[in-house]
Amino acid sequence: MGKEKIELFYSTSTKIQYITKGLELGKSLFVSSLLIGEANIGKKSLVKSIFPEAPWVDGRDMIKLKQALKEHNELIICNFELYGDYNINDFNGKRIIAISDATYFPAHIDSLFAFIYTVPSLKERPEDIKYLGDIFFKEAKSTFMTEDILPLDLKDIDLTYNTKSLKKAIFEHQIYNTITPDKIEQILYNYFEKELGGNNDYAKYLPIFENPLIKAGLAKFGSQLKLSSILGINRNTLRKKVYELGIN
Amino acid sequence: MESIDFKLFVEVDNNPFILFDASGHILYLNNAAEMLLCYVSTKELYDLALTYAPKTFGHKSTIHSLEYESFSFYSLMVGYETDEQIYLRLYNKPLVQTKISISNESLIPTDINTLLEANITLFQLESNASISLFVDQELPAFKLDQNYFSIMLRKALSSFVNSPSLNVILKLVVGEYILIDDKKHQMIELILKAPKRTVDYDEEINQLANQTHIASSLKPETIKFQIPLII
Numbered sequence: 001m002g003k004e005k006i007e008l009f010y011s012t013s014t015k016i017q018y019i020t021k022g023l024e025l026g027k028s029l030f031v032s033s034l035l036i037g038e039a040n041i042g043k044k045s046l047v048k049s050i051f052p053e054a055p056w057v058d059g060r061d062m063i064k065l066k067q068a069l070k071e072h073n074e075l076i077i078c079n080f081e082l083y084g085d086y087n088i089n090d091f092n093g094k095r096i097i098a099i100s101d102a103t104y105f106p107a108h109i110d111s112l113f114a115f116i117y118t119v120p121s122l123k124e125r126p127e128d129i130k131y132l133g134d135i136f137f138k139e140a141k142s143t144f145m146t147e148d149i150l151p152l153d154l155k156d157i158d159l160t161y162n163t164k165s166l167k168k169a170i171f172e173h174q175i176y177n178t179i180t181p182d183k184i185e186q187i188l189y190n191y192f193e194k195e196l197g198g199n200n201d202y203a204k205y206l207p208i209f210e211n212p213l214i215k216a217g218l219a220k221f222g223s224q225l226k227l228s229s230i231l232g233i234n235r236n237t238l239r240k241k242v243y244e245l246g247i248n
Numbered sequence: 249m250e251s252i253d254f255k256l257f258v259e260v261d262n263n264p265f266i267l268f269d270a271s272g273h274i275l276y277l278n279n280a281a282e283m284l285l286c287y288v289s290t291k292e293l294y295d296l297a298l299t300y301a302p303k304t305f306g307h308k309s310t311i312h313s314l315e316y317e318s319f320s321f322y323s324l325m326v327g328y329e330t331d332e333q334i335y336l337r338l339y340n341k342p343l344v345q346t347k348i349s350i351s352n353e354s355l356i357p358t359d360i361n362t363l364l365e366a367n368i369t370l371f372q373l374e375s376n377a378s379i380s381l382f383v384d385q386e387l388p389a390f391k392l393d394q395n396y397f398s399i400m401l402r403k404a405l406s407s408f409v410n411s412p413s414l415n416v417i418l419k420l421v422v423g424e425y426i427l428i429d430d431k432k433h434q435m436i437e438l439i440l441k442a443p444k445r446t447v448d449y450d451e452e453i454n455q456l457a458n459q460t461h462i463a464s465s466l467k468p469e470t471i472k473f474q475i476p477l478i479i
Contacts, residue, residue, distance in 0.1 A: 015373055018369050018370075018372055018373045019373065021369045022366050022369040022370050022373075025362055025365055025366035025369065026366055028359070028362055029358070029362060029363060029366065029394055029398075030356050030394050030395070031363075031366075031394045031395050031398050032395055088395070088396075091395060092354050092393065092395045092396070093354055093356060093393075093394075093395070111399060111452075113399070114394065114395045114397075114398030114399050114402065115366065115367075115370055115398065115402065116370075116402075117370065117373070118373075
């Protein structure tokens with residue numbers, strides 16, 4: 001069920017709604033349309049939700065594409081190559097929807113397509129980040145069989161790769177906040193098994209334990225004095241560790 | 249020699265001919281002038297006649313480019329033999345003859361209102377212009393090269409992307425026809441009008457219109473397309 005919900009395109013962005021309307025109107029027309037925009041912003045899902053029955057072809061395979069253009073009056077071309085060898089007659093009289101991750105288009109493309117839609121990135125659709133974030137949280141909870149955890153501030157997420165970045169950040173957040181000591185041990189075991197092999201590895205890998213311990217302790221208790229008593233170590237020892245680890 | 253009634257030749261001439269009295273009232277006009285007066289006022293044409301009139305009795309031709317909606321003239325002639333009457337004759341610019349025949353393969357029965365709505369939707373993605381639509385929803389479906397037409401319309405609408413408002417008028421024109429391959433077709437008129445527009449795409453728009461048998465008229469604030477109603 002969760003998978004289906006993610007595949008079904010949804011957006012509250014005004015621009016996306018205009019694009020949806022344009023594509024819906026195009027269902028009764030034989031025109032060529034091009035959707036451009038960054039990767040992982042929902043272009044394919046949007047097209048699939050409007051044209052669920054239309055055949056698809058990968059635009060990177062020019063031979064297959066040319067063949068598909070001959071065979072079909074309605075065709076969706078994913079990974080459309082902007083610098084491919086096309087003629088307007090390949091597209092005339094057909095319902096073509098081409099999808100490209102390009103963020104601009106060269107002049108010859110302008111004369112090839114009737115409609116050219118620039119789909120906004122996720123960063124430009126803050127209203128959609130919340131909606132997609134909720135879906136990914138539910139999926140993460142279901143995947144890891146975990147309960148509600150502290151919410152993640154979506155504003156702080158780096159959205160360079162759009163939905164992929166958002167999903168990754170949410171899944172990582174879910175893991176980091178629900179992981180049990182035995183799983184941490186297992187992760188460290190796997191890591192050390194792979195990495196160990198030098199002549200000073202104890203000192204080299206000790207910060208992996210000490211760094212998060214002291215950083216989290218300082219964040220939680222505020223002072224080195226309080227933290228030293230919590231950790232049960234001498235405050236001079238703690239100060240030395242803070243200095244060695246370069247903790248601010 | 250038997251006298252010849254030259255009035256008939258003037259009557260059917262494609263070049264507009266108007267005879268005014270001394271007050272600017274029309275005494276006579278031929279068929280072409282009658283059409284022209286749908287788009288330009290009598291006063292404007294009378295003033296034009298006075299401006300280009302010869303200094304004394306006689307006839308004077310002037311090379312002067314004039315544009316009234318879809319009418320384009322390259323020259324005019326003004327003459328008078330008495331103080332009571334003055335005539336104005338305008339000479340049509342030669343039209344570039346399109347050799348493009350209709351290719352039935354590319355023509356698809358089209359609901360032009362849907363095509364227009366899709367183009368306006370795309371326009372609204374880029375523009376904040378307030379749009380006033382005056383369209384005839386009852387227009388019949390007719391054959392059109394949808395892709396070429398949409399590319400042309402997209403470019404035409406792009407001309408108005410920075411305008412604060414846009415008026416869109418779509419109507420059936422009564423009494424005027426477009427001749428393609430010696431066949432008369434009724435005409436649909438699409439007018440885009442705004443306080444300002446860019447002219448960057450004008451050449452391309454004209455080329456695309458020509459390719460699709462559409463008469464285009466591009467003015468500083470208006471773009472007009474006369475589209476043949478091919479059934």
